Amino acid sequence: MAIAPTLTALSLGAGVQSTTLLLLAAEGVLPRPDVAIFADTGWEPAAVYAQLDRLADVARAAGIELHRVSKGNLRAAATDPAHRYASVPYFIRNPDGSNGIGRRQCTSEYKLAPITRKVRELLGANPPAFRRVPAGRVCEQWIGFSTDEIGRVSDRRRVKYLTNRYPLLDLGMSRKDCQRWLAARGWGDTVKSACIGCPFHGNRAWRDLRDNHPGEWVDAVAFDAAIRNGGARGSSLRGTAYLHASRVPLDQAPIDRITRAERRDDQVDLFDVLAEEGDPDGCSPYGCRSGTPTQGRAAA
């Protein structure tokens, strides 16, 4: 028999889908979750923080408590030689000239772990570690997967105190449906949540950074240079690391190339779409698309 949840928590990535969930709950289309939890890597673009402030107003008015949790600043940790390495999915050029990709551990360390820690705390685990949840307490966690992401849904229960629910699937809403629904409510400019220097950015995101957010572009270019040999403490990187898939320094990377090609040729394959758009969903704590083993060793 299923146990009634003690707590309902929306995992708020602050992107299109989870923003839709929060607004649906605020409008009463969905029941109101007790809390919404946003995991802050400390390196989101200013537009995401502004969006989050706006969402905080909506949550407050709806009686939903918004928690911002953080493991620290991912950018600082990733470039600090004294800091343990949390692997970011850098593009690696191996010493033999072959290509590799770093393991993606940053999402689980900087997003998943702080969220589940907060859930344990809210379920009554004792400080300071908040490890052990009292028996019988369960959190129903809302995750914003839309119908086009059904392949990301997993029934695997990671821990006893968490069950997942996917309200957008119950409502039959796709990402496009969410975008249309948001636009009709004045949220059409909802941006993806992702670190300023995330290697999963597509060319469009890099161009937007370069052309419209020069301060954040300079920051990403500086970060790209700083991680060339690994950056933080850990097993030494074999090869060199880059933020762009071309494996050249970001300020020299061909981030304009795909659009020009598309103008000449309408035939766009999946690789081109990913190169151009990046991960369409930003960095969801639960939506890791990578997870493939590394070739170039970037992990501690």
Ligand code: SF4
């Ligand atoms: S946005 Fe990119 S760099 Fe940041 S946590 Fe997610 S995968 Fe890692």
